[in-house]
Amino acid sequence: MGVAAEGARAASAELRLAHSQAVAGDIGILAFLLLIGSGGLAIADIWIPTALKGWLEWGIALAVIAVSALVFQFARLATIWQRHLLEKNKAPEAASLIELFAYLVLSHSALAAVVFLSTQPNALGLNDLNLSHTDRVAADLSQVLLVVGLFVLSFLPLFFAFFLQARQSVRLRNRRLLRDDVVSRMSLFIMLTLFGGIGLLAWAAAGRMFEMTSDFGVLVTGVVVIAFIATILAPHVARYWNDQSEKISARRFVKNSSFPSFAPEKWVSRADSVLVRLVAPLSGATQRHVPHFVLVAVMLPLSALGFVLASPFGLIPIALAMIIVLALGRRWAWLEDDRETASRLQTTNSDDIHIGFENDLKDEALLG
Numbered sequence: 335m336g337v338a339a340e341g342a343r344a345a346s347a348e349l350r351l352a353h354s355q356a357v358a359g360d361i362g363i364l365a366f367l368l369l370i371g372s373g374g375l376a377i378a379d380i381w382i383p384t385a386l387k388g389w390l391e392w393g394i395a396l397a398v399i400a401v402s403a404l405v406f407q408f409a410r411l412a413t414i415w416q417r418h419l420l421e422k423n424k425a426p427e428a429a430s431l432i433e434l435f436a437y438l439v440l441s442h443s444a445l446a447a448v449v450f451l452s453t454q455p456n457a458l459g460l461n462d463l464n465l466s467h468t469d470r471v472a473a474d475l476s477q478v479l480l481v482v483g484l485f486v487l488s489f490l491p492l493f494f495a496f497f498l499q500a501r502q503s504v505r506l507r508n509r510r511l512l513r514d515d516v517v518s519r520m521s522l523f524i525m526l527t528l529f530g531g532i533g534l535l536a537w538a539a540a541g542r543m544f545e546m547t548s549d550f551g552v553l554v555t556g557v558v559v560i561a562f563i564a565t566i567l568a569p570h571v572a573r574y575w576n577d578q579s580e581k582i583s584a585r586r587f588v589k590n591s592s593f594p595s596f597a598p599e600k601w602v603s604r605a606d607s608v609l610v611r612l613v614a615p616l617s618g619a620t621q622r623h624v625p626h627f628v629l630v631a632v633m634l635p636l637s638a639l640g641f642v643l644a645s646p647f648g649l650i651p652i653a654l655a656m657i658i659v660l661a662l663g664r665r666w667a668w669l670e671d672d673r674e675t676a677s678r679l680q681t682t683n684s685d686d687i688h689i690g691f692e693n694d695l696k697d698e699a700l701l702g
Contacts, residue, residue: 354412354416358409358410358412358413358416359409359413361405361409362405362406362409362410362413365402365403365405365406365409366402366406368398368402369398369399369402369403369406372395372398372399372402373399375395376392376395376396376399396480400484400487403437403441404487404490404491407434407437407491408491408494410433410434410437410491411431411434411491411494411495414429414430414431414433414434414495415429415495415498425503425506426498426499426500426502426503426506427499427503427620427622429495429499430621430622430623431492431495431621432621432623432624432628434491434492434495435492435618435621435628435631435632437491438488438489438491438492438632439631439632439635441484441488442485442488442635442636442639442651443635443638445481445484445485445488445635445639446635446638446639446642448481449481449639449642449643450638450642453642478643478644478647479647481643481647482643482647482650485639485650485651489616492615492616493612493616496611496612496615496616497612499615500611500612503689511607511611512603512604512607512608513603513604513606513607514597514600514603514604515600515603516602516603516606516607517599517602517603517606519597519598519599522598522599522602606664609657609660609661609664609665610661610664610665610668610689611689613657613658613661614658614661614662614664614665616632616658616661617629617632617633617658617659617661617662618631618632619662620665632658633655633658636651636652636654636655637651637652637655639651640652640655665689668689669689672689
């Protein structure tokens with residue numbers, strides 16, 4: 335009876351997934367038709383000025399384009415994810431999201447093209463778009479903010495997709511989604527000290543406290559010596575600090591309190607977990623098919639959009655690209671740490687293995 339009941343529940347779950355997949359497909363078709371219709375009107379207005387009249391009609395058209403594009407992509411995500419769930423005994427990372435990456439690259443390329451064409455006389459018909467500073471006119475702040483908003487919204491489907499993957503992965507591995515043990519307090523102190531030193535040097539250079547032409551050799555020598563000493567001593571100092579902290583914690587009587595102690599290294603560790611699990615996959619490097627091509631396809635439109643968009647807003651896609659590359663490097667570090675742990679313990683089922691090491695991201699991180 336138990337086996338029969340379990341089989342009936344599994345069959346019922348599969349039927350519900352199949353029904354949800356069909357509903358998502360229908361919603362996706364409707365959203366796609368709305369996207370084609372509203373997008374066609376916007377494009378037709380270049381040659382037929384009466385297709386859309388005034389900012390009210392344009393605002394409605396842009397809202398329909400944005401909402402229908404998001405609904406379509408989320409519907410496709412639902413179909414892809416439910417298909418993955420029906421294929422049992424497959425890792426969450428096995429769900430291919432190449433299709434969603436294609437939509438992301440297409441949307442960013444379209445935004446970059448519109449911004450570039452807005453700088454060319456009569457390229458967009460009678461539509462007065464000022465999305466970049468030119469010799470003729472300055473950029474329109476409201477229009478630039480609209481483009482930035484559309485740019486940010488374009489990441490939502492993929493971001494949610496990688497959240498689903500990460501959530502299922504930590505459930506299967508019995509792990510936490512956000513780790514709080516990645517960065518120690520001493521490592522955080524050393525990192526902040528290095529960043530503070532760089533900021534101090536930049537402030538001194540801006541205040542003309544030294545000249546690069548005359549003091550460049552001394553500066554480079556000092557930086558090399560400090561970096562060498564930090565590389566040699568930092569691991570030993572961090573290890574000694576962590577050992578002492580563990581001994582003090584073991585001897586200390588911890589009282590129950592409604593106010594938890596402030597531990598900045600834990601918040602930095604959680605932020606690092608977000609970078610590794612949710613931001614790094616946005617590069618496309620974790621996809622199992624043509625990851626190098628996907629990475630280049632994601633980065634190029636970001637660079638183009640940052641180049642043509644009005645300053646300082648062009649820094650937003652550039653900064654996002656840099657954050658994605660940083661997150662990719664951090665995920666590579668996690669992979670190498672898991673690889674070292676598996677090699678040391680001679681097992682892949684340890685609690686100290688957090689994301690596995692199926693994908694070697696060395697080439698992708700360097701390419702990014």
